[in-house]
Amino acid sequence: MADQFYGVTDTGKERKNNEDTFIAQATADGKFIIACVIDGVGGYSGGEVAARLAREAILQRLTKPTGEFIPIMIDCFNQANQKILDEKKQVKEHDSMACVATLTLIDIEHNQFYYAHVGDTRLYLLRDNSLVKISHDQSFVGFLEESGRVNEAEAMAHPKRNEINKALGFEANLVKDSEYIETGQSPFLPGDMLLLCSDGLSDMVTSADITTIITHSSSSLKDKGTQLIDAANAKGGKDNITVVLAKNDKQALKHNATMPAASEKKKDQPIVIDPVKASTPITHQENQEPTPQKSNGWIVTLLVLLTLVFLAGNVWQYLQNKQTTMVVAEAVPPADSKPLGELEIKLQNAINNLKGNVLLLADTAYAAPINISRAIQVKRDTLFIKTKGKIELVADSVYKGTAFSLNGQCKLIMLDSLSVKNFKTGVIAYNNALLLKNVRFNNCVVAVQNLFTIAGNKFVSGDLHTFRADSIPMTNKQN
Structure with a gap:
């Protein structure tokens, strides 16, 4: 898994301590990549403790990820949430601590990634040099930006940009509120890259500048991560900065348009x-x-035979597809x-x-x-x-x-x-x-x-995935 994942965190220019932490590693069996960014909240020591407890709980739960991935990731957050709540009860100085987190579990073999998210850390997908934000900021300013009321620059400068609505450690039991944790899955194709980051990056560096840095073809993931940290610090480094990158380094498939032989069409x-x-x-x-021509009679015969084979193949395929055609022809x-x-x-x-x-x-x-x-x-x-x-x-x-x-x-x-x-x-x-x-x-x-x-x-193997119906729109959940 050389250069498939990399994580880095930095205190920044203004903070004395680092309340961020991250995970960037393969599972014990080597089948999955765990990528996670955790941003602690709650004072000098409390934020660090909350982030550390969440990291420990997630790694413990993902020792052997088997079964349905989304429920496993929700359970990661629930166990982290409980550890933070237990600590808050035992240590009075930590009674205001919490953390926000974005967690991904990447199945490289099957070109899929799964994610769970709470708070305002972010998950981006880079494909074909286009950067798309997958997660939704669970904050007032995040709602304003995603609903089009403010643009990216205005959101980055908003005085309430650090006020969050949801975090691990805020609620007693996340399972009872199925809408609290944002989850999802998506194809992770050869050449795709995931970026997870804390708001120390996204509040300082625009998405356009982030895209420019991580699309630099000659840079390793380590170099890209370092450049992102440097860019945030160059803009002021007002918060802790954490970056995790993961890449599907399989060779992207590119097919040339060629005319197959008639018998193989x-x-x-x-x-x-x-x-x-x-x-x-x-x-x-x-x-x-x-x-x-007199000397090419055998060529004519061969062409006739190939033509007959070609036509026979098309007729057979048409008959095979006739029922399916009736199903989708309404399009x-x-x-x-x-x-x-x-x-x-x-x-x-x-x-x-x-x-x-x-x-x-x-x-x-x-x-x-x-x-x-x-x-x-x-x-x-x-x-x-x-x-x-x-x-x-x-x-x-x-x-x-x-x-x-x-x-x-x-x-x-x-x-x-x-x-x-x-x-x-x-x-x-x-x-x-x-x-x-x-x-x-x-x-x-x-x-x-x-x-x-x-x-x-x-021989066909696999499973079918379903969509989840929500009673409340995702953007309103963040309000």
Whole structure:
């Protein structure tokens, strides 16, 4: 696991002691990476004690992580919370101590990471040089920033930026409040990087500057971590600064578009077909037969045989996929559907023409509900759709299809704080590529239809993950 993870902490320029701590190590069996940042709260000694107790509890619980990962991580926080509460009862000087923490458990073999979060430490995902904040700051200023009321610079300078709403050590029993701990999971693809940090970094260094530092290709994780600490100190170092980096150092797969041999064209074709192409009839270009030469008669015969094999393979594949085509064909509208509306054209073009991976939809640009008369197509490797204000997609009165149709090649698509209304199917997705946050499905027959592309004649193993329904939006939980 050389250069797969690295952690560093620094006291900063103004503090006398360091109330931060971190975890950056592999589990005993070497199957997982534990990455965690803990920021202590509560005075000169109390914060340090709370952070240390939380670290010990987490490592003890993750000695052998088996079973469902999210419940294990929630249990880590509950055990840490109890240790802090016990210490507060025994030592009067520590009665105000607590800590905030962000914990990730990374399954490199299966390209997944799982996280649990309380407070205002942060978790970022870097993919294709785009940095996306995964965790939500559980603070008043965090709520203001994520809801669009203040920008990043204003949040960093806000006088209440250090006031938190949730922490380990605040509540007697976290299990009773299932909304207290933010949890989730996401694909962690070859080349991806995770950044966990305390607010000593995020309050001093902008996300743009952080991105510049950690995308420096020639730097090791140690160098990147050191540069982030130096950047925060250069801006004043007003708090303790802690950084943990973890990288999936597998070779990123890149395929060149090549024409396979006719006899191999349909080998290991996925059983589930792309909904975008589901209703498109199979067509073949007519090959012009070359003028036969006396010495090339065997070539003509071979070409004829290959053509017959090619056509037979296509007919067989069509018959195999016929039932699946009927399931997902609703994603494509009939040819005589009415013209697209202005807002749905605008949304589709915004997705198609996006340069990076993050699309921000503001209600100033989409003031009215977006009337959908055919599925919004997503054909990107990675896309994060976030919103400012109320954004709602509503099915046209005569449209009976889906709101979003994700291409089978999508690897990570996140929809954040959208409303989807009156659709037969809210989202058609493939292969665990979909991540939802604060998405509401109103009057949808099926909220999410998740399809899996699996090569034929193979042994299949794995499990299916589910979405969790929340009674309160995530942003309001932080208020």
